[in-house]
Amino acid sequence: MSTYFLKRPIDVVASTAVLALLSPVLLGIGAWVRLTSPGPALFRQPRVGCNQETFEILKFRTMVNRPSCSVPSDVRAEAFDPPDDHGRSRAGLCGGR
Numbered sequence: 677m678s679t680y681f682l683k684r685p686i687d688v689v690a691s692t693a694v695l696a697l698l699s700p701v702l703l704g705i706g707a708w709v710r711l712t713s714p715g716p717a718l719f720r721q722p723r724v725g726c727n728q729e730t731f732e733i734l735k736f737r738t739m740v741n742r743p744s745c746s747v748p749s750d751v752r753a754e755a756f757d758p759p760d761d762h763g764r765s766r767a768g769l770c771g772g773r
Contacts, residue, residue: 709737 706717720732 705736705738713737 709717715737717736718734719737721735722730723733725731
């Protein structure tokens with residue numbers, strides 16, 4: 677008998693429990709992003725997976741407008757702040773501006 681028949685139900689139950697526990701936090705982050713910036717709380721970002729197949733992942737828009745908290749002084753901030761970046765919001769780790 678394969679361990680798949682035991683592992684799969686454990687994975688499903690554990691992931692459902694973790695999602696249920698984290699859902700209030702995720703809803704709070706989504707509400708914070710929506711209240712502090714225009715636009716949607718989530719954005720789609722393309723990623724490359726197995727066998728070079730691309731897929732889209734949903735991410736919160738929690739990037740800061742300017743990376744002043746972590747960029748070395750010899751690096752231009754414009755390199756980290758492209759004008760067409762849709763992932764920016766005021767709800768960033770550095771406090772937002």
